[in-house]
Amino acid sequence: MNPLPLLPLLAVGALLLSGCKTTVNTVENAQKQGQRQMIPDARVITDGNLARKVSIVGVNQTMTHGGMLQVQVELLNQTRSLQNFNYRFEWFDAAGMQVNSLSTAVIGSTIEGKESRFISAVAPTPACKDFRLKLIEN
Amino acid sequence: MKKTLLLSVLSAALPFLGAGCAGTGAHYVQTGDQHNIVSLGQINIQDYIQAANDMTGKLLASGALDRVANPPAVLAISRIVNNTGQQIDTDLLTKKIRVSVLESGKALTTTTLGLGGSAEDPMAKGLQQENEFKNDVKTTRTPDFTLSGKIIELTARASNTRQTTYSFQLSLTDTKSGLAVWEGEKEITKQGTRSSVGF
Numbered sequence: 001m002n003p004l005p006l007l008p009l010l011a012v013g014a015l016l017l018s019g020c021k022t023t024v025n026t027v028e029n030a031q032k033q034g035q036r037q038m039i040p041d042a043r044v045i046t047d048g049n050l051a052r053k054v055s056i057v058g059v060n061q062t063m064t065h066g067g068m069l070q071v072q073v074e075l076l077n078q079t080r081s082l083q084n085f086n087y088r089f090e091w092f093d094a095a096g097m098q099v100n101s102l103s104t105a106v107i108g109s110t111i112e113g114k115e116s117r118f119i120s121a122v123a124p125t126p127a128c129k130d131f132r133l134k135l136i137e138n
Numbered sequence: 139m140k141k142t143l144l145l146s147v148l149s150a151a152l153p154f155l156g157a158g159c160a161g162t163g164a165h166y167v168q169t170g171d172q173h174n175i176v177s178l179g180q181i182n183i184q185d186y187i188q189a190a191n192d193m194t195g196k197l198l199a200s201g202a203l204d205r206v207a208n209p210p211a212v213l214a215i216s217r218i219v220n221n222t223g224q225q226i227d228t229d230l231l232t233k234k235i236r237v238s239v240l241e242s243g244k245a246l247t248t249t250t251l252g253l254g255g256s257a258e259d260p261m262a263k264g265l266q267q268e269n270e271f272k273n274d275v276k277t278t279r280t281p282d283f284t285l286s287g288k289i290i291e292l293t294a295r296a297s298n299t300r301q302t303t304y305s306f307q308l309s310l311t312d313t314k315s316g317l318a319v320w321e322g323e324k325e326i327t328k329q330g331t332r333s334s335v336g337f
Contacts, residue, residue, distance in 0.1 A: 064198065064199035064200075064201065065199065065200065065201030065204070066198050066199060066200070066201040066203065066204055066242075066244060067204075068198050068199060068242070070199060086172045088171075105170040105171075105184065105187040105188055105191050106170060106171045106172050106184070107188055107191075108172065121195060122195035122196070122198055122199045124194070124195075124198075124238055124241060124242060125241055125242045125243065126242070126243065136172060138172070138336070
């Protein structure tokens with residue numbers, strides 16, 4: 001079989017693939033002034049494919065000036081290509097009851113290859129004590 | 139023979155693939171979730187939810203509503219300018235913010251004071267005035283803050299790909315000083331060749 005006719009196709013394929021693989025280089029101050037209050041987290045993984053691609057590095061929380069719980073989750077794209085994902089925060093009061101609010105809207109987002117990024121949310125009421133983050137593959 | 143076998147396997151697989159996705163028949167979806175339609179040329183409900191959610195979170199986190207002598211603060215809704223090419227009801231944005239702010243316990247929204255003296259609830263305003271006249275006491279509480287804003291649309295096109303950015307801008311103004319004590323902006327950009335289902 002003559003491989004010559006396939007060469008243009010392979011070249012186009014290689015170009016397409018290289019276009020999708022963009023990773024992120026970063027630089028930051030080595031001696032941090034801020035101290036993140038990391039919290040222990042409990043994870044339930046049902047989509048192993050997504051977890052392998054977009055992993056959770058850590059969770060930290062703080063209280064805002066207005067007395068609301070603010071949560072920040074660090075995500076890392078383990079792959080070398082752009083990943084699309086959706087996420088949603090859910091909030092619970094001291095009795096463990098879910099607080100239904102606009103904050104439960106699903107938000108579509110992207111993360112570049114090997115990028116680390118933070119997603120955060122503020123509790124809708126001061127009564128919210130706990131949270132849950134749902135990550136859904138796009 | 140091989141081709142027939144392949145076609146048979148594909149035909150058998152198709153219904154299973156289709157079953158995993160949303161069908162074309164009318165069905166309910168959860169408002170704002172990943173199964174909602176994404177339009178390029180208009181603001182979708184999930185855009186309003188996302189903008190309201192983001193800006194309410196920032197407003198509550200700022201603590202601006204807490205800086206009043208007599209909490210909870212009283213909020214009046216001022217003008218939200220629509221600078222997009224479409225006719226929209228700005229209540230789709232402001233109502234969600236009002237609901238969240240009220241649920242947070244940080245502020246109450248007045249429905250008897252509105253832009254240009256018009257009341258959102260004329261009956262409540264009439265009854266309030268009647269009570270004030272009967273008791274000879276002024277009960278109307280002047281709003282501590284007003285909420286104003288603008289929605290801007292920005293479009294771009296490259297070949298068949300269209301991109302639309304919606305910028306939701308809000309300002310919280312202290313009525314005593316006339317100064318904006320909090321400002322928020324949320325930009326949502328959508329890109330594609332046609333509208334679709336999902337993010």
